[in-house]
Amino acid sequence: MWSRQIAIPGFGEEGQKKLKESRVAMLGLGGVGGPAALYLAAAGVGSLVLVDGDCVQLSNLNRQILFDSSDLGKSKADVAAKRLQQLNPDQEVEVVDRQIEERDLEAILAGCRFVLDCFDRNADRLAVNRVCMLLGIGAAHGFAQDLSGEVFTAIPGDGSCLACALDESFPETEVTAVMGVTTGMVAVSMASAAILSLTGIGDPMAGYRLIYDLAFPGMTRVLVGKNPRCAACGR
């Protein structure tokens, strides 16, 4: 199944083995988490933890391409598990189909080698960041709105973390206007960060804001300096 990527110079059987032996948590299975999960399943990540307490709604379908109209009202995590196992039957999938809180994260993320934070709110992202820094797990955090998106990858011990870049004083939106191509682009970038981090190929650019513009196509890298007094990573 993976012959085309095993052929990539520097990736090979060794890279495939690293993916097969990896456990990755998908926090949120919406417009970003769903497509990212598809790419990780297709790449051969051995184990995925699928976390989402929501059910599929009609307004999701412009961007949440893991689902279709026959899934309306069903648990996103359950539908995702079924689709992903159809794609990669060798993969282990664990489903957490309930709303979670910060105190749940440590148990859910135990044993994971990477986390894709596809939550919608900065407060939730910061909670994920705190636990990932505590457990020493790398994470990619995704943001999408209208025709622009952003990815921030944090690797413990390698530059800044999400809490160096933002805090609870940053604005939140209630309903986000967004195009499916935007969440898809962010999903690809996050899945790529996971693959790079898990296999050691390339550089996931930890500590940089990767800002993607689809309206005036281009990508910008913005270095976020490490805050030595950061409560999450500064100790």
Next chain:
Amino acid sequence: MQITARYYGFFSTVTRKLYEPMQVSDSLTIAELIEVLAKSYGYKFTRLCFIRPLYSERDFMNITLNHQDLNSAGKFPVGLQTELKEGDLVSFGVMGGAA
């Protein structure tokens, strides 16, 4: 001369536009452009340009010029005093949004 102001994420919520072509005076600086935009969109626009974590002491500009980070001293040694040129794309984006 004409430039384009591009608004990502929360900036588009404030301006209710994704972008706008603007006729500006020659050699307008980015600092002066922010003053012009603040007259249209209010103090919140300026605040978003410089928002950073409360406990951080470092300065930070949520601004890029032609997809290059204005915080980069190597590329933009005078930062906000950088003069704009015909056709420039100035983008404003603060971290945030859904997923």
